Amino acid sequence: MKHADQSKPRSPRRREVLAGAAAGTAAMLIPPVASAASDAGAAQASIYPARxxxxxxxxxxxxxxxxxxxxxxxxxxxxxxxxxxxxxxxxxxxxxxxxxxxxxxxxxxxxxxxxxxxxxxxxxxxxxxxxxxxxxxxxxxxxxxxxxxxxxxxxxxxxxxxxxxx
Amino acid sequence: MKFAYLALALLVMTPGALASNKPDPASDLKAFQGYFLKRFPKIPLAAYVNGPYDFSKSERAQWKQIMEFPPYQFALDHGRKLFEAKFPNGKSYAACFPHGGIGIAQNYPMFDPKTGRVVTLGIAVNRCRVANGLGKLKLTTGPMADILAYMTDTSRGKTIDVTVPDNPKALAAYQAGKQYFYSRRGQLNFSCASCHVQAAGMHLRGNVLAPALGITASFPLYRSKWGNMGTLVRRFIGCNKKVRSVPDKPDSAAYRDLAYFLTSMSDGLPIAGPGARP
Amino acid sequence: MKPIVAILIALALPAAASAAGATKASAAREIALAKPKLRVAASMNDQWTPTVAALKQAETAERKGDFATAQAKAMRARKLAELSIAQAMQQKKLWVNEVPR
Amino acid sequence: MAHQILVHAMAAGGSTTVEALVKHPMDSGFVKDKAGKLIPPHYIEVIEFTHNGKVVLTGFWGPAVSKNPFIKFAFKGGKSGDSIGVSWVDNKGETASTTAKIM
CATH class of the missing domain: 2.60.40.2470 (SoxY domain)
Structure with missing residues (x-):
């Protein structure tokens, strides 16, 4: 797995990672998934109430x-x-x-x-x-x-x- | 019966040994299960596979909630994949076991007359690996626990049947396991029985001590404390350390024999593993 | 302790160690006394974790030249090993008392 | 091991109950490993559930959510065969998603 810098967990790099990652994730465990990853949506880190x-x-x-x-x-x-x-x-x-x-x-x-x-x-x-x-x-x-x-x-x-x- | 025992004793036991010293698993089983049934008359025999959860309403409620989507589910899926995967030589685990390894966990640990030793399901899995040119897996956690979780799940509900054959080495192993179970050890001077027979159902700080009866039925299990899966032998090691006793090796004769005795004391109860515990 | 040894200690060792009366030789001797006891305990399958820890501490202290600690810990390891051996001996008979009937 | 999300979704009586178990360490940053070193925080921050593409629940999680998080909730509507989507993003920017059919 790729990692952002530990000391800066909210570095901008994670946004890029996020953007391309939705479809690419491995381990679709539930059988009838196949290529339906787009159906799954993509949780956005930007909306996290970090404070x-x-x-x-x-x-x-x-x-x-x-x-x-x-x-x-x-x-x-x-x-x-x-x-x-x-x-x-x-x-x-x-x-x-x-x-x-x-x-x-x-x-x-x-x-x-x-x-x-x-x-x-x-x-x-x-x-x-x-x-x-x-x-x-x-x-x-x-x-x-x-x-x-x-x-x-x-x-x-x-x-x-x-x-x-x- | 008595005469047969006497004859056998004369044949196999050291001179001077008495017939009454011959291990008698059937009588032990009756006494062992009878002890719990008498002490906790409200708890039916089969319910003992639920470990501590017959003794605390609150813990039971939390367990029920956790079992809605059991935390061992990932291990179970992974174990199935590992179990079904082909070895480099094209064979797989199924070929090493009767019935392709499905629904057989209730018969382990098993006495192997060829080696004269007790074989736990984990050790049998490792034997299978070695026979197929693979290395042994760690017996306590990780992939082994996952494989055992899957194999045990295919036996869920089947009656535990670990019958000690009338073979002197099998009986000796049984007896060694029994002695281990009841012997106090470690700086704290506890036996397995101190906690899981005498103090069964009582609270030890935050948790209820599980009765020894039925205790093996839920292994391997996911312990919240571990945050992952563990086998029966992992728990043996943990218990030993807890009483400040140096644990044995996971594949040691001591632990094989202990597992043999302890599981045989749950004969007749259903397999309930993999399980989840605090 | 023989007077001559005590004099040698007083001459050769820093204050802390001499206060405990330990020398390199006495620490080594104590460790050598402990080890066989631990072996016996292990052979009886009743080694205690604090026993092993104490011997380890003794050996570490010995390597560091802290002979007072080494000697004290080795003595503790030996005593714990002796207790565990006694426990194992007793349990050979007493275990049957725990069997439910 | 790879990320996994297990989903059970069941429609009954006009609403759908969703249960999900998400494989994730949810390291709080307060726990030490065997070598005595603090394990850095690693936890899911946002998890989103969709029904036929429409968001039905957004969860914000902190490090206090248990390892391998479990969540159960329900929404109105949904029928057998509909698609339930789950996706998450954690504090390291790792993501995972899956879809499941309502039973």
Whole structure:
């Protein structure tokens, strides 16, 4: 694999790499793919909210991502374990019973970087999303939902213990 | 039966040995499975292949979520490709095994009367490679774990059947494995049984200790802690290190015999591998 | 330790080492005493990881000329090896107690 | 090994559920290798799902997303045989994409 300079992960070279790469990637694993790579679209690095992902506090991450602060809402739902089986793989499912949801963000407050994942939700896509995140230690996990331009959130404490069985 | 044992004992065992000392895998199996069934009456025998997940609702829920799209899926696909690939001489793994290697994992480890040694599925795969002019694979992780994942997957649901034949070397191997399993070792003075029999189902810091019954059924497995696949022997090495004992070599007699004994104690349970664990 | 050796140490070694009473020879002797014990433990398939680590530290210290550390670590390795040998001996009989019946 | 994306997409009751497992180390930059050296950060930044060419979900991921990321979501519409596209780009500029048919 080609690599951009480590010390400058956002070097301009990556754009060139990107431009030519969409069709060329190996390992189309699903059988009926063949040459349909153009159907797959091409994720654009330019839209990545890098600043939001570089913040180390809840307030700063929210500011960088949304520019505003959320109100707690019981309409935002999050399912995460009380005690993580393994901090490296913590299943987190989010959902929101709110209209016109455009963005859902998941933050792990005591991780080195606060923002864990964020999703842009086009019209017609459900707000229910499951994924797996890493938690560096016991932390509050916060889900923030942008609905009709306003922010709503809920949170849950997830305990991360050291695994006993090396 | 008793008379047959006595006769055999007189023939093969060292002078002075008593007939009652002869390994008796069938009685051991009954006692071993009976111990768990009695101690955890709510857990049916076949459920033991789920390891720790019968003992913690929360861990079970997380596991279920993870199993929606199991993390060993990549290894499984890769293992299938490796298994089906032709060797440079045109042959493939299928030719080394009965039924082309499909649906046979439940019969391993197996005693090989020719060499008088126990052969795990991983060691059998390596034998196949050597017989076809290829080098051995590392038995703990990587391509070997992927191949074993695929072969084990073709046995999913089949009943584990590791019957110890009435052969003195097979019985000796079984007995050595049994002794290894129950012997305390390492600076922490733990046996395999300390954690996986006596303390089975209890919490050790963050995790539930899996019962020894059914524990082999899910190997090879993807451990979140490893972030990749590992075989049973990888876990043996990890457990040894954890109790501060110098581990054996992956293909050592000690680990072959241990795998033999331990797997035979799960006779009758279904294969549930490859698996996923924390 | 014999007085004559102690005098030689006092003359030949820096303060730290002489305080522990170790010489190149005594460290080497301690390492030589430890090694066979480790071999026995290994042959009984019950070597402990801290035993191996201690001997390694002893040998590293010896190479660096830190004979006090070398001697202390070698002694630790030997003692740990002796404990593991005792464990292995006991387990030859005691393992049956762990078998569920 | 090459990049891989596994996709299961299932249409039922007027909506399509998509599950994907993406092979990627998702190195956080905080973990050391066996030699004690920090493994540099290497993680997917943007992942995009399309249905018949139209974007149905855009995910922004940081280093806190687990290795070999899994994601499950659903969108309205979609029928058996439709095409689901997945593509990602990571912080080193590596990309991968695949398409799958809705079951």
């Amino acid at each position: 939001a992902f570089a913040q180390t506090s809840e307030a700063a991450a929210l500011q960088a991502m949304f520019g505003k602060t959320p109100a707690h809402s019981s309409e935002v739902r999050m399912s995460a374990p009380d005690i993580a089986e393994n901090g490296a793989v913590v299943p987190v499912a989010v959902d929101a019973n709110l209209p016109d949801v455009t963005t859902i963000a998941i933050m792990a407050i005591d991780n080195p970087f606060t923002m864990a994942a964020a999703y842009k939700i086009p019209a017609g896509t459900s707000t229910a999303i499951s994924s797996r995140i890493k938690l560096a230690k016991t932390t509050k996990v916060v889900t923030v939902v942008e609905s009709a331009g306003k922010l709503y959130s809920t949170s849950k404490q997830v305990k991360v213990t050291l695994g006993g069985c090396g």
